[in-house]
Amino acid sequence: MIEESLAKLKNGVNDRKLVKQIENIEKMVKKIGSKEGISLLAKGKTLKKALRTVEYEEELVKLQIELVKLQNWIYENKKRLLIIFEGRDAAGKGGAIKRFTEHLNPRRYRVVALPKPTEVEMGQFYFQRYIAQLPNPGEIVFFDRSWYNRAIVEPVFKFCTEEQYEKFMQEVPSLEHALIDDGIIVVKFWFSISKKEQKKRFRERQLNPLKQWKISPIDMQAQKMWDEITYYKEEMFSRTHTTYSPWIIVKSNDKKSARLESIRYILSKIPYEGKKDAETTLHPDPDIVQRYHRQSKQVD
Numbered sequence: 061m062i063e064e065s066l067a068k069l070k071n072g073v074n075d076r077k078l079v080k081q082i083e084n085i086e087k088m089v090k091k092i093g094s095k096e097g098i099s100l101l102a103k104g105k106t107l108k109k110a111l112r113t114v115e116y117e118e119e120l121v122k123l124q125i126e127l128v129k130l131q132n133w134i135y136e137n138k139k140r141l142l143i144i145f146e147g148r149d150a151a152g153k154g155g156a157i158k159r160f161t162e163h164l165n166p167r168r169y170r171v172v173a174l175p176k177p178t179e180v181e182m183g184q185f186y187f188q189r190y191i192a193q194l195p196n197p198g199e200i201v202f203f204d205r206s207w208y209n210r211a212i213v214e215p216v217f218k219f220c221t222e223e224q225y226e227k228f229m230q231e232v233p234s235l236e237h238a239l240i241d242d243g244i245i246v247v248k249f250w251f252s253i254s255k256k257e258q259k260k261r262f263r264e265r266q267l268n269p270l271k272q273w274k275i276s277p278i279d280m281q282a283q284k285m286w287d288e289i290t291y292y293k294e295e296m297f298s299r300t301h302t303t304y305s306p307w308i309i310v311k312s313n314d315k316k317s318a319r320l321e322s323i324r325y326i327l328s329k330i331p332y333e334g335k336k337d338a339e340t341t342l343h344p345d346p347d348i349v350q351r352y353h354r355q356s357k358q359v360d
Contacts, residue, residue, distance in 0.1 A: 116316045122340040123323045124163045126332075131164050131200060133332035138197035140244045143326065144206045147251030148289065148360060149282045150261040150274075152312040152319070156251070157202050159319045160326075164200070173204035186210065186228060187235060195244065207232065211296040216288050217278065229299050236305040245330065246305055249322055250297075250352070251312040254359040255286055290360070297352050307352035311359055314348075321348040 134141055143160075145153040157171055172193045181189050187207055195201040210228040214220040220228075240246055253261075262279065265271040282289070301307045308325060312318035324344040327335070335342065 112316075116320070119320055119340060120159060120323075122338070123320060123327065124159070126327050126335070126338050126340075126342065127160065127323065128163060128165075129334045130327060130330060130332040131168055133330070133334075134200055135165075135168050135198040140195040140197060141200045141330070142195055142203065142239070142244055142246050143200070144203045144208070144246070144248045145251065146205060146208050146249065147310075147312065148253055148258060149279045150258050150265070151251035151253040151360075152315045153204055153249075153251050154274075155315055156249075156310075156312075156319045156322055157204055160202065160323060168198065169200040169202065170195075171202045171204060186224070187231075194239070207235075208296065208300075211300065212289060212292045213278070215292055216285055217281075229295075232300055233302055233305070236300075236302070240304055247326060247329070248305060248307050249310055250293075250307050251310050251318060251322075252358050252360045253312050255283065257313045257359075259283055293360070298354070301352045309350055309352050309358060311348050313359060317345070317348050321345050325349045 133139070145157060147153050161169060161171060170193070174189060174193070177189065190203075190207045193201060193203075207228075210220055210225060211232075215222075215225045236246060262275070262283070265275050297307055310318050310322050310325075321344045324342055327338075327342045328344060
């Protein structure tokens with residue numbers, strides 16, 4: 061009924077600007093009238109939130125179709141792609157990885173989230189257990205945290221000595237240069253979250269029984285150690301952000317935008333087959349995703 065009325069109204073209007081406005085209303089009505097839109101409204105979502113969620117899901121599917129194309133190109137051309145996800149606790153790394161991998165061929169990618177090192181691993185070359193997880197030809201590997209544990213988490217919580225920390229900071233740029241020189245495509249994401257938003261997400265995890273598994277003793281100290289983590293984070297950026305392996309900052313106070321734009325960034329950087337046929341833009345929003353720069357404003 062509403063759609064028919066809008067169609068009649070549009071046919072009787074000559075003003076192009078007004079016609080465009082009516083077309084936008086038609087699109088909105090169609091989205092809200094979809095099965096998902098009605099379901100969200102039934103759950104108590106406001107019209108604005110329901111519309112945004114529907115639009116997010118539509119855009120996510122379009123980008124995930126491109127990720128499937130990208131994965132096929134990686135596999136067929138025997139390329140190796142390593143995507144590192146770093147950031148403060150509750151910054152949205154795991155949620156982003158889930159959206160990246162949701163529709164990928166599980167035999168052609170791996171998500172690596174290593175536990176704390178064993179006693180044997182603690183006596184090995186620090187990078188050894190990570191090197192064992194690097195992508196094989198035709199494979200994408202997602203690091204949910206990485207060797208950069210030694211840049212922030214370990215020194216903050218005294219899990220390593222000052223000598224071990226300094227040794228790592230000197231060695232990691234050379235290691236990454238060697239990996240890239242060997243043909244591995246390396247992308248380093250830092251998901252940036254504000255202290256206020258982190259506190260809110262921790263509270264949500266505590267109240268939601270389905271999310272309580274995400275809370276660890278270290279997470280509970282994250283707010284108290286905020287300033288010290290900030291110090292080591294800035295040291296990490298200053299000493300490991302290079303022209304060949306830059307840090308890519310993703311503003312993640314808004315989870316949905318962070319997921320969409322981080323996917324878009326990966327797609328924009330790799331010349332996979334079928335890229336020109338994408339049904340959405342592959343250029344990330346520079347207000348959400350940007351290369352690290354000392355003068356850039358960061359929410360964390």
